[in-house]
Amino acid sequence: MRSPEDVSRAVEAHADMVRRICLVHLKNEYDTEDVFQNVFMKYMLYKESFESDEHEKAWFVRVTINACTDWLRSLSRRRWVPLESVLEEGSIPEDTSREVLEVVLQLPERYREVIYLFYYEGYSAVEIAGILGKKENTIYTWLSRARGILRQKLGGEWA
């Protein structure tokens, strides 16, 4: 089991990213806290060491996505709330580009995933393929389709 100091450091380093991935996936503020805690619980219990900070970050991305997917699969736990209420929960600052976020959150789950990892975290398609365990071509396809939807809804200057 990892030390309290190590866990505290990891929370400071990755909390924002984990929180964003949770929101992108769950679109539900109520469940975010549970999944957020589960992710860091997994870290506390994870015995292997990481080769680098990037390796650790990629581990958090993968574990958070898997935790969100598992959470959504559990039908009994699903408490869907309208997207508007997510955006009005106060967790998103007023100066955030709400229009873009709203459109991103309306994308299908797999597209949201790759859009977030590509445009926010700055991962390449090859890296995303490695993190998600998908083929590189699949990632390109999802990115292309997601871009198409965003272009359609936000216009040519969306990115």
Added chain:
Amino acid sequence: MNRIRESMEGIRASRELKAGTLRYLERQRGRRRHTVWGRGAFYGLAAAICLLLVFKVGWHSLYGMPTSYISMDVNPSIELGVNRYGRVVAAEAYNEDGWDVLKHLSVKNKPYVQAVCSLLEDEAYRKYLANDATLVFTIISDSPDAITEELKSLDEGVPYRILTYTSDSHCMEEAHQYEMSFGKYRAYLELAEYDRSVTVEDCHGMSMGEIQDRIEGCRQHEETEHSGNHGGHHGGHHSE
């Protein structure tokens, strides 16, 4: 900065969420330590119980399994099963006189010499040893010499005669088919070599002294007829 990044830049984990998560993890850490310890204790206890059961079963099968048998025949016919540790783990009577003794005298778990002595000292048993009776020990064992020597040493200063023989498990199986101790059955087989007319049923009603006397009589008769050349014993050696 691209618009997507800009749209998500403001999404951050609040100080409360981080602090709440750290508190939650510390609580879980404490519980897990407790659970791991509890689980360890549980598995340790379960393993100990399993070991104890295995040991008990193993010990019981080792302890409770006779490796040698002693048939004590006067008129009471009693068989003692002796385990590898020299203790009596089974006692069976093969006639009513034997049952009369065993129903009030427990010899189980005693060293076999002590068990035999307690039988010989028992009031109900002693009455069969009066009047120059013959006590016959018949031994079935992989190493019968030590048991024979021990039992022969009981001969000193007693008013009755002690004979010791050895036999085998085949003889015991046959004896039990006739509900007879293997000591008495061995004596019957010896007598039957001299006197073909004698039956198992005849021997059921005879004391060991009577059977031995008839064997002796037949032997002496044969020796007289064949100048000392007598027949062998069935199923074992005889020592007096």
